[in-house]
Amino acid sequence: MRFQDRTAVVTGGGSGIGRASARRLAAEGASVVILDRDGDAAERTAESIALRSGRATGLQVDVAIDHEVEAAVAQIHDRYGRVDVLVNNAGYLRPGTAVTQTIEDWDRTFAVNVRAMFLLSRAVLPGMVDRGVGSIVNIASTAGLVGEADNIAYATSKGAVVNLTRQLAADFSRAGIRVNCVCPGWVPTGFNDPFLRDMSEEEVQAMVEGQVPLGRQGTPEEIAAAVAFLASDEASFIVGQALGVDGGVTACR
Ligand SMILES: NC(=O)c1ccc[n+]([C@@H]2O[C@H](COP(=O)([O-])OP(=O)(O)OC[C@H]3O[C@@H](n4cnc5c(N)ncnc54)[C@H](O)[C@@H]3O)[C@@H](O)[C@H]2O)c1
Structure with missing residues (x-):
């Protein structure tokens, strides 16, 4: 129960x-x-969490829209009085190279993957600073740690997330706030469908076996375990880090 009496936003x-x-933090x-x-x-x-006797609320928010983020965080502060943990997870991916990527997709990628993290962070940080913890x-x-063919907007944006993490850590560690990031490898959620295009399941499996030393994709729960660890007091001396949770992809090429 590492998050007893704490409020988390995902x-x-x-x-x-x-x-x-969300389920792991609630559990x-x-x-x-x-x-x-x-x-x-x-x-x-939220309902699935309530069914397991957890506490959760769902809000419809596009994190790329300033006023929706500000209104949501104000509502959360009114209801819970604090945000102890923020997990900036929403993402957007459309493949492309410098020649084929549309400018609209480039802008949307950065709006969701980078700018939204800035918006959420600036909304919750003043309260965290006041309490000296968060x-x-x-x-x-x-893709934020190494180059990835045909993924210029996404990979560049995720590289920015790694350094946004370090920058937030540089600015707020002395106020008692720890900021880290998780770098997942392949996880079969549907998120990568635009990148995998019309590859069959067998082709995806063969690609994963070739790329990933563990020979398989990860599960959302395996990523969530790392998220919960970094968010918890067990990671109390870990600051500004980018933790690969990727079956060995970035360590053992
Ligand atoms: N699945 C992977 O292989 C993988 C690998 C590395 C990193 N990631 C990262 O993990 C994160 C989550 O990916 P996932 O695989 O769970 O994807 P997913 O598609 O299963 O879930 C993404 C969720 O984000 C929501 N979302 C998207 N844009 C939003 C916006 N503008 N505002 C609010 N909500 C929005 C979607 O509605 C969806 O519920 C992303 O940041 C992604 O870049 C995923």
Whole structure:
């Protein structure tokens, strides 16, 4: 129960890694607020947590829209009085190279993957600073650590997330706030469908076996375990780090 009496906000918690993270934090005692552009999905995650006797609320929020983020965080402060943990997880991926990526997709990628993390962080940090405690976990990607063919906007944005994490840590560690990021490898959530295009299941499996030393994709729960660890007091001396949770992809090429 590492999050007893704590309030956690998880963006993109209606599906995949965000949903697993929300469930994990709630299972360990947190009151969790799930922000998702898909309000029904956010509600479903909250209901699934309530069914396991956890505490959760779902809110429909597009994290790329300033006033929606500000209104949601104000509502959370009114209801819970504090945010102890922020998991910046919502993401966007459209493949492309410098020649094929549309400018609209580049801008949307940075709005959701980078700017939204800045918006959420600036909304919760003043309260964390007042209380002298708080933890932010950003979801980057292995694509933020190494180049990835045909993924210029996404990989560049995730590289920015890794350094946004270090920058937030540089600015707020002395106020008692720890900021870290998790860099997941392949996780079969549907998120990568635009990148995998029309590859068959067998082709994806063969690609994963070739790339990943463990020979398989990870599960959302395996990523959530790392999120919960970094968010918890067990990680009390870990600051500004990018933790690969990727079956060995970035360590053992
Ligand atoms: N799945 C992978 O292989 C993988 C690998 C590395 C990193 N990641 C990162 O993990 C994070 C979550 O990915 P996932 O695989 O769980 O994806 P997912 O598609 O299962 O879930 C993403 C959720 O975010 C929500 N969302 C998207 N845009 C939003 C917005 N603007 N505002 C609010 N909510 C929004 C979606 O509605 C959805 O519920 C992303 O940041 C992604 O870049 C995923």
